[in-house]
Amino acid sequence: MSVSPGPGDRYVVGVDYGTLSGRALVVRVGDGAELGTAVHDYRHGVMDSVLAVDGRALPADWALQDPQDYRDVLRHAVPAALAASGIDPRRVVGVGIDFTACTVLPTLADGTPLCELPELRTRPHAWVKLWKHHAAQPQADRINALAHARGEPWIGRYGGKISAEWQFAKGLQLLEEDPEVYHRAERWIEAADWIVWQLCGVETRNVCGAGYKGLYQDGRYPSRDYLAALHPGFADFVAKIDGPLAPLGARAGGLTARAAAWTGLPEGVTVAVGNVDAHVTAAAARALDPGRLVVIMGTSTCHMVNATELSEVAGMCGVVDGGISAGSWGYEAGQSAVGDIFGWYVAHAAPAGYASHEALTAAAAAQPVGAHGLVALDWWNGNRSPLVNHDLSGLIVGLTLATRPPDVYRALLESTAYGTRMIIEAYAEAGVPVDELIVAGGLTANALLMQIYADVTKRPLGIIGSAQGPALGSAIHAAVAAGAYPDVPAASAAMGRVDRDVYRPDPERARAYDALYAEYRRLHDHFGRGGDDVLLRLRAIRNAARRAVDHDPAG
Template sequence: MGPQPRPEHATAYVVGVDFGTLSGRAVVVRVSDGEELGSAVLEYPHAVMDRVLAATGEKLPPEWALQVPSDYVDVLRTAVPEAVRNAGVDPRDVIGIATDFTACTMVPTTADGTPLNELPGLETRPHAYVKLWKHHAAQEQANRINRIAEERGESWLPRYGGLISSEWEFAKGLQLLEEDPELYNQMERWVEAADWIVWQLSGEYVRNACTAGYKGILQDGEYPSEAFLAALNPDFASFAEDKVKHPIGALGSQAGTLTEEAAGWTGLPAGIAVAVGNVDAHVAAPAAQATDPGQMVAIMGTSTCHVMNSDVLREVPGMCGVVDGGIVDGLYGYEAGQSGVGDIFGWYVDNQVPAADKRKADDAGLSVHQYLTEQAQDEPVGGHGLVALDWHSGNRSVLVDHQLSGTVVGMTLSTKAHEVYRALLEATAFGTRKIVETFNTAGVPVTEFIAAGGLLKNRFLMQLYSDVLRMPISTIGSDQGPALGSAIHAAVAAGAYPDVRAAAAAMGQVNRDAYLPDPERAAAYDRLYAEYELLHDYFGRGENQVMKRLKDIRREAYSKAAVSA
């Protein structure tokens, strides 16, 4: 028999809430065994603002991605009570709630946590809104951070694979300062959404160790120095001290208790435990029982985040970061990722698939994704004569460059839609293989690969990944891995288990070796992967800068259009 909760919690429940890119999902979970009893989802009313600002209709520049923070509170008001009703449990038996969030997703606030966009007169200012994780408009600032950090020999830079991302806290904060300094001065707190939502639930602002380390450049208890920040911009010198620094909470610890106001939103008892916040990817590792060294979990959705624990500290080129206790206490947590995966497949279906194929899918009672997958899986490996780069949303790992873009090589007048679709599926698998090989080479071996997230539903894609990686693939046993992971942390915060490892052993779910590589297909994919590597280095390591020049041309065109308007 595995770990059991403390006797007083044997019949108790917890709620996990997963805040994704487009929606929030609440799940009610039994503490004793992780059984998921009920769930509910709310699509964010404002979705993602990446073209126009909803309040004004103002056109946003390229690479922007904003959200409205009140949408997150709507999830607490709507999805949580609905999930409890669907579970058929007595709310009085719920002992804790925990949340996870996309990252790095940043909320500019006042000292009391009020988002700036909610202040009178600021709803028209784009920088007053949440900057979503895939807001890539701070690349210029990220480049400067990387250049000056390398010149100064900053000790924290190798902990992030030698490069920090435009997605992260300091690059986005520097962009805000330089593009709207008045608003920057009004901002008193620069808050991860993962911590902001916990603030709303508990009334307590506690920085979680995960985002502080991976996205906030907190290493060995210190943020980048004032001298370094001043070298970026003199007005940025006190950024960490004034707007970022705050007490850190360990993962699985209690941030506070549910306030009366939040109890009214959620229908849960006031005073129950509210866990310290977490990231949607990292929180899924315990849900898949991946708490030992070498177990890499790939959370595959709109993007893919790769997380794993290790008992060794190494510098892995192009990793997103390594943080002591970043996933579970006592081990180094590593992170890497791909900025676009499901987003790429969705873009292709929405914008590139002929109407005739969409009609055929409809006639067959299939989604376009299902139809293209069925067509693609009948083709032999390499039969399309294509290879693609999965950089439609830039490259997070191992190049850490969001000025790169996607491409498909080999198209002819006879190329079919399902062939391009398959090439895009393969490209994301090749990107993951590049990450796995980089970790292995750096001395952080990947011994097990566990897939989680919405893309698990595509069995062909999972088998493709197994063949490309030449590894068995285990799968998480839950369709709602991040929410289950949050529930596990809620159970620990409520005192039902002594630590995250024990809770994961009791409540986590995994199917070992669900997919096994086929040697013949794997050999065929090796040939395509070799071509992918050639393109990867040619376009990604500076030999050909055409992708960046095209983005410069695009930005200049938008700037001229804005001036003339």
């Protein structure tokens, strides 16, 4: 495939907003060739300990961001990617956006973020709440309990539990902890939709975010009566998120003059409806057919699969009609921490001599399955699926004085594979088939990890043929929005890429992992399903101790 621009070629730009940075990718419409890319790091990163504007301490489990960092990606990464590609920007026909989700912010009716109002700059609840803001777990617990008590029909579409990460839990936390900011918020919007609004001046809501993160099912949100029963002041919440929903691959509008100046693109260029980073990657990986589980592995992991039939899968993040591509039921599950766990160990726990992933991986790869005598629970950032409880925490069982850093590292790698197998088995038990894994994300570079996943899950594992899966997926949707293809599957077939069956399960190792996985399941159910709530009690003790320090005048 030639990656040189041609005189008659048309191009699209995909912009992928991650946890710490945004990436722009210039892609040729005809064949998906990637011609230029650039990354811009968020200046404020993740605010999880202090608010950047005044240094005030944030409570436990908070994670905030600055929306100006998102605009800066458009101002820096997009022009840099265009320059790197060597193309004429006038040949660009569309722009597509994806975002980590649920990342949500309160705004005025014109889209102005509340944190940019001078009088609200120092109010933490006025800022963007990143996907991994988990401080709304008490609100999520109440939302779930009331939904089951009332027999709300939508709760089954989310595996019986909604997440603390999602729009309604975060919105209820806002109301209860800062009612003034709640009432000032005229719109409560996913960051993907907000960025599209910034680009084309038109507010749109994408069906993916609304369905998976906003509880939109069968043409409606949860009822006003239900919301009022949660809190009388919450009855009007839907008014802050309601609006016409747009299908994935649709045109949201044209680039405004202001956004054209930011990006270096011509005014009026098509802007596609926003999307979620995990879901958009399925198109990039040519994985829209049923049975192909897309596993997007980075700081966390998302598991996406299409199916022809509707099923309710216990503990999953959700099932949405057209949530991945039109005409299929899209299923989502996830793990709240994967790469973050490995990074934590390297940065904070591994001693000198093992202070890199490469060194630990090389040593761990020399071990036979089970030689370390360890099993870990991969709950360093809670459990997204199937337990949907972000108050849970991680665990390593089997440590001795003979345990060495590579032993722990391999056990952590394996624990995340066990978590993925739990998800696959939950899908299968509900009648949603998973025949193969297609992995995307930065962790695909770790061959040991990929082979562990193939062995543990007993399924062939392919690798997406792009290092920029979400950005390529957004570019594919931009091509559809611009009219270059009739639908997303057609664009995916032409522009996506995947290397199938790169890793195959080894029967002997797979049998050895069955025994370890059985121990993982016992621990999983004991500590996660009520056998012993010690992890929850420890978190409560920790939170109480931190609050005491925060409120100590002498501190």
